[in-house]
Amino acid sequence: MTTDKFEPSSDTLARMTVAERQKYLDAKLRSFVDYAYKNAPAVKERFDKAGVKPADVKSADDLEKVSILRKDDLIELQKKNPPFGGYLAVPISKLERVYQSPGPIYDPERMKAFALPPEMTPDFSKGQIVMNTWSYHLVPAGLMIDKALRSIGCTVVPAGTGNTDNQVQIMHDLKVSGFYGTPSFLKIIIDKAEAMGYDFRKDFNLKWAVVMGEMGGDVLRKLFTEKYGISCLGGDTYGTADLGTVAVGCEKRSGMHFAIDAIIELIDPATGKRVGAGEVGEVVVTPFEEVYPLIRFGTGDLSSYVSDPCECGRTTYRLTKILGRSGDAVRVRGMFVHPRQSDEAIAKYPAISRYQLVVTRPENRDEMILYVELADEKVDEEKLKADLDNDFRSVCKVRFDRMELVSKGTIAKDAKPIVDKRSY
Numbered sequence: 001m002t003t004d005k006f007e008p009s010s011d012t013l014a015r016m017t018v019a020e021r022q023k024y025l026d027a028k029l030r031s032f033v034d035y036a037y038k039n040a041p042a043v044k045e046r047f048d049k050a051g052v053k054p055a056d057v058k059s060a061d062d063l064e065k066v067s068i069l070r071k072d073d074l075i076e077l078q079k080k081n082p083p084f085g086g087y088l089a090v091p092i093s094k095l096e097r098v099y100q101s102p103g104p105i106y107d108p109e110r111m112k113a114f115a116l117p118p119e120m121t122p123d124f125s126k127g128q129i130v131m132n133t134w135s136y137h138l139v140p141a142g143l144m145i146d147k148a149l150r151s152i153g154c155t156v157v158p159a160g161t162g163n164t165d166n167q168v169q170i171m172h173d174l175k176v177s178g179f180y181g182t183p184s185f186l187k188i189i190i191d192k193a194e195a196m197g198y199d200f201r202k203d204f205n206l207k208w209a210v211v212m213g214e215m216g217g218d219v220l221r222k223l224f225t226e227k228y229g230i231s232c233l234g235g236d237t238y239g240t241a242d243l244g245t246v247a248v249g250c251e252k253r254s255g256m257h258f259a260i261d262a263i264i265e266l267i268d269p270a271t272g273k274r275v276g277a278g279e280v281g282e283v284v285v286t287p288f289e290e291v292y293p294l295i296r297f298g299t300g301d302l303s304s305y306v307s308d309p310c311e312c313g314r315t316t317y318r319l320t321k322i323l324g325r326s327g328d329a330v331r332v333r334g335m336f337v338h339p340r341q342s343d344e345a346i347a348k349y350p351a352i353s354r355y356q357l358v359v360t361r362p363e364n365r366d367e368m369i370l371y372v373e374l375a376d377e378k379v380d381e382e383k384l385k386a387d388l389d390n391d392f393r394s395v396c397k398v399r400f401d402r403m404e405l406v407s408k409g410t411i412a413k414d415a416k417p418i419v420d421k422r423s424y
């Protein structure tokens with residue numbers, strides 16, 4: 001897909017009005033769909049089956065006519081038609097690399113490199129020695145990040161995974177200033193260094209880290225910053241092995257800005273329709289990636305988005321945090337409630353030791369009861385209920401019908417936070 005038309009920079013795109021950008025994206029989508037239909041046999045087959053012609057997709061709204069492509073579908077397609085299931089839109093000899101991720105699933109190397117956090121400019125990267133602990137073996141993460149870091153002038157230590165003792169030594173001896181990996185692996189390295197007798201703050205030179213890829217990384221980010229003086233860059237970054245980077249946090253730390261070289265939708269898993277700002281839906285992405293045009297790829301991850309402009313000046317919509325996998329959420333009176341949301345609402349109350357939400361459907365109306373075990377029996381029940389009612393509604397966007405206190409030991413330690421007892 002070549003175009004000699006003027007292409008605005010990604011920063012310009014991120015800061016234009018929503019309407020202007022939509023116009024740009026719609027035009028890009030039209031030529032992209034046309035290109036994908038002509039070059040990727042699986043795209044043609046999918047469109048033909050749905051009775052949709054490329055010309056029917058005039059804007060992002062029209063994507064709803066095309067079904068969502070799931071990872072399981074891709075695995076099946078690859079089995080039937082190896083290696084890429086008909087989605088590769090260039091000759092295989094044009095690829096620099098081919099990966100295989102667990103699944104198993106083959107992944108062609110894409111044209112687009114991994115997106116670095118906005119703070120990481122070529123200026124910032126001067127003299128930075130960065131340890132990249134993402135795997136370099138078969139999966140794309142390590143090499144993608146390596147390429148992006150070298151492109152802005154960082155010196156990369158391709159550490160990969162495993163052998164913590166050696167990683168500690170490398171980080172120390174090379175005076176590594178930056179780290180890429182999971183928050184839990186950085187924690188393991190720090191713990192190991194301390195167990196080896198080092199004072200991590202004094203004896204190491206680690207100034208910043210881009211840690212991602214795990215649920216609940218915020219607690220560790222806070223620890224790295226407060227206890228060890230390590231700046232956690234990029235806020236959150238959200239991406240998947242199939243798609244690359246989908247959304248990146250900014251300096252204002254107020255969510256993850258949608259990538260501008262993709263159409264990102266949030267889809268109600270039950271109805272298949274788009275959800276509005278603040279509502280929970282599955283992240284579905286159409287990346288403008290000419291090598292492997294995965295139109296409407298369903299990530300299976302639930303999130304929500306905010307549409308108002310960010311304080312940083314960018315006008316792109318922002319994903320809030322990833323709430324979990326779509327299979328874990330329970331729909332109550334039209335709204336999805338995910339255990340991560342209810343955990344978040346309840347976490348503010350140390351007086352609550354365990355809880356469980358039970359959803360039933362008496363007389364054709366969803367009813368959600370919050371059962372609560374208290375750590376401290378002396379709590380003002382009415383006040384707890386009123387406060388919790390507010391917090392729960394603001395996090396989960398739906399109210400529980402009533403709260404019931406139960407005696408200690410009623411809720412099993414490993415009980416599911418949300419139980420759906422409805423039968424239809």
Ligand SMILES: [Zn+2]
Nearest residue numbers: 250252310312
């Ligand atoms: Zn921002």
